[in-house]
Amino acid sequence: MSGLWAKLMARKKIIKAFRSADLHLTYKMSDGNERLILPKIRNVTITDASTSITFTLPNGLDPKLLKKNFYVFEQYFGQNVELDGEVKRFTLTVNKGSLPKELNYNYVKLEPELEGLEMPIVCGKDCAGKWMIYDAITEPNCLISGEPGAGKSTQLRSILATLIQHKTPDQLHIYLGDLKMSEFFLFKDVEHVKSVCVYPEDMARMLAHIHRELKRRGELLNKHRVTHITKLPKAEPFILLAIDEIVMIMDDKQMKKQIVQITSLGRALGIYCILSLQRPSHDILDTKIRGLLTVRMGFRTTDASNSKIIGTPGSERISKTTPGRFLVKRDELTELQAPYLTEEDAEELLDKYKSDSWTDMFTKEVAKCSQSDSEVLTEEDVFYDATK
Structure with a gap:
């Protein structure tokens, strides 16, 4: 898988996770339709050891929802994931390795x-x-x-x-x-x-x-x-x-x-x-x-x-x-x-x-x-x- 394609797939997967976890703001349009304001993906970095996705929350979205719904990231990316950040800017790291058995x-x-x-x-x-x-x-x-x-x-x-x-x-x-x-x-x-x-x-x-x-x-x-x-x-x-x-x-x-x-x-x-x-x-x-x-x-x-x-x-x-x-x-x-x-x-x-x-x-x-x-x-x- 090429680097560009891998980044696009990572972006697609985390957007699905945002939607599944209801990590968005909802605004009603003048025509009666609803518009979802999702977290903005700032950067995707892929190395031999991990994939890191940095994103920012829209103003008004409670950052506590990330920890509350962390299981959704595990469902999409597996259990070898970590989430770092506070208030607005966060980085989700998906580790390709696994815990040693001993x-x-x-x-x-x-x-x-x-x-x-x-x-x-x-x-x-x-x-x-x-x-x-x-x-x-x-x-x-x-x-x-x-x-x-x-x-x-x-x-x-x-x-x-x-x-x-x-x-x-x-x-x-x-x-x-x-x-x-x-x-x-x-x-x-x-x-x-x-x-x-x-x-x-x-x-x-x-x-x-x-x-x-x-x-x-x-x-x-x-x-x-x-x-x-x-x-x-x-x-x-x-x-x-x-x-x-x-x-x-x-x-x-x-x-x-x-x-x-x-x-x-x-x-x-x-x-x-x-x-x-x-x-x-x-x-x-x-x-x-x-x-x-x-x-x-x-x-x-x-x-x-x-x-x-x-x-x-x-x-x-x-x-x-x-x-x-x-x-x-x-x-x-x-x-x-x-x-x-x-x-x-x-x-x-x-x-x-x-x-x-x-x-x-x-x-x-x-x-x-x-x-x-x-x-x-x-x-x-x-x-x-x-x-x-």
Whole structure:
């Protein structure tokens, strides 16, 4: 197919999509007939990897209709489509490639993609072969959910392994909750990791410690009259709290309250959270918590109800034959393939970060937390208002 003919066919197809999705304005003519004002196609670019169609909406057409009717573009062009733009000008990209069935984790190849990111959270590759990696500095809290075998565990493993290789033990402190006793044992003895809690009483001490750290760091911001820990005269390490199967502690009102406060106040204080679970429910993930977990990764779920609770509708349709396939919800919903990191490979790459003198901060011998640990923090406790 010649380049000119391919462009004409792309134009014809997107005009059909506009009509099917009712993406137009309608004006009545003086003769009683109706005239449709469709989006104006500005440019069509075709490469070996993709076809991009840039168009502008007529004044008065709600741009929200594009996202609402995005499925129409998928029906006409297939599922490997992306839509970028805002208000008036948009580009629809039709990728000719497809998601890889498996994506092996390789930090050497991944490292150049991390440049300029303080706390890179590796998601995966899209159908165009591009990595999606975001910075926890700006998107501090993440929820990961999916059935056993869907890829949730290896996703957690690759995220943590990447951060450990990217940051020094002085720059990053990691606190892990593993009440199933099956996910985070690989990270014991790693210098960055301060604790791997497997019992609820240890988890309570760990959360109380991070809760105290919230207050201490908030007081530092107040004292120095700054809005983020990166602006303090003396550097503070970033803190990552990762808890697998969060459902096992959400019945504890005190721990639930502390998790809500950590996720709601931690951003400016350099404290970030990754929470994961297999089967979400409204009882476990109420609207308050879900509203704070702005990034959602939905691996294969049991049904549509679970996927909607996570915030990744459609993840129930992911095939069992494609482990590591998931939907990520940030500004929009995107299908990705997660990097695959085996236990054996993770153990090998983590070995050089381990210390023979490593001890867990929250063993059972640690004294019980004082009553002051359970006090409730407010934004006034944490942030300084320079206008006062």
